[in-house]
Amino acid sequence: MPNKNGGTGGCLCGGVRYHVTGELRDAVACHCGQCRKTTGHHGVFSACRNEDLIMESDETLAWYESSPGVRRGFCGKCGSTLFWDDRSRDYTAVAAGSLDKPTGIKMIKHIYVADKGDYYRIEGCAPAGVNPDPE
Template sequence: MTVHATGSCHCRGVRYEIGGELNPILACHCSICAKTSGNYAAMTSCAAADLKLLNDETLRWYPSSDAGNRGFCMRCGSNLFWQSPGSEEIYVTAGTLDRPTGLKIKEHIFVGSKSDYYDIADGLPQKDEW
């Protein structure tokens, strides 16, 4: 397997590598991402089969909504993954990827529920929902 990316949580209790291509980043401004990340969440995605966990001793999953489950580190609190039940695709928070990533934000989603303390002024496409 060719490794295209590696990453980890802050304390390195969760480490991973991705063997497949990564998709451009989506910036999600939904209220759940804001609550779990502290702001909007920038996430890339890949085939779930391409994500290999090298260390998952502190990885825990939380069913944050009917739409998906969030993987986080129980020790340092890093928000790592989001996956819809039964999906063959998994989202990876871009900030947990080792640099350089070579990725760019493609669009903003759920801007209809973004907070009022910031503006989106980068000229990229914006969707009120997904």
């Protein structure tokens, strides 16, 4: 069940801090090659509406355009993965590991499982289709 109350989060060094004023959707584990390269394993992301994501401090926030129209937000100082933003959509994916506890969310599915690393197995959560849209 999504967290209706939002939450707070940020990077390891504290250079980026944010809060979400609206609903945080339950998390999705993405095993695509880009998430594996940017996180070192697989990406786990919640999501919120763009207008609900409020930056408190973004002095070290950097963006990398990983695909046309899609960018990944990370801390340019400590390297923490923070956001995935497809600018054609009305939401931003928020790295679940960047959220302060308690998050009030749970992981509900895996996507792009055909691209996962060959060094681990996925158990306990059925794979979903390849559509990364969390709705």
